[in-house]
Amino acid sequence: MTGKIVSCGIVLLDAQGRVLLAHATGTGHWDIPKGQGEPGETEAQSALREMVEETGIAIDETRLVDLGRFAYRRDKDLHLFAARALESELDLSSCVCVSMFARRHDGVMIPEMDAWRWTAPADVDQYASRSLARLFHTALSLAELHERL
Template sequence: MVKDKIVSCGIVLLDSEGRVLLAHATGTNHWDIPKGQGEDGETEIQAALREMVEETGLLLSESRLVDLGRFVYRRDKDLYLFAARAAGDELDLSRCTCTSLFPRHGDGVMIPEMDAYRWTLPVEVDQYASRSLARLFQTTLSLADLHRRL
């Protein structure tokens, strides 16, 4: 029996210089794009927009998103991604907040899923992102091409 893969929906948000928004996953040493699993009845785009709000506080309209499709991510997970260009009022990352909480390992205290944000040049993604995300941007989804396309 083949178990269905988890599908995580997210948004690749680029600024006018082609830098990608990465959020630091609390309690880890890596950064990620805002993404997560859909809830019952949600479409991919609804899940991606909700995750963006929960993990960054940024509310994007559906009409701004470019559907990039589904990508192989890991053995147990695929990504369904959208892309958008950040607007002027979305560039100040000090305004970002994460309302998605999880219990901290060890003491169970509820802490934010994401605790810092950065605009990251495509050539710097490997230094910050997980291996799976870095590999996706190196081999399948070129940030430089996406920057030109948006």
């Protein structure tokens, strides 16, 4: 037992191999939809729930490819799944985040994610956190994943 937090998420790729990133409200970085599991959930169920909560996109579990667990940060690992976006999931203007948190300076409840984008692998470094960018460069190649899906 590592004692690390495990965050479950989905790497959603479009037909061109671009990855779906969501902007973390109040920060300068973008991330894949992910989060901690709730009691009784499998890793896949956690990842699917987080996708719905952070984007509004509901993916059937049968579409997921289990990529396994990755070292992410000193205090956190990621259990990731991958899926290819369907035509109906490409228009990000309908995305909505229902996962809310209290803003630090005034306690107002705001969405965890406030924008979404399809990002080419070559552009991930401009948007993603250092931890996520490092993961995509070292342990999980988006180009190889694109070929695999």
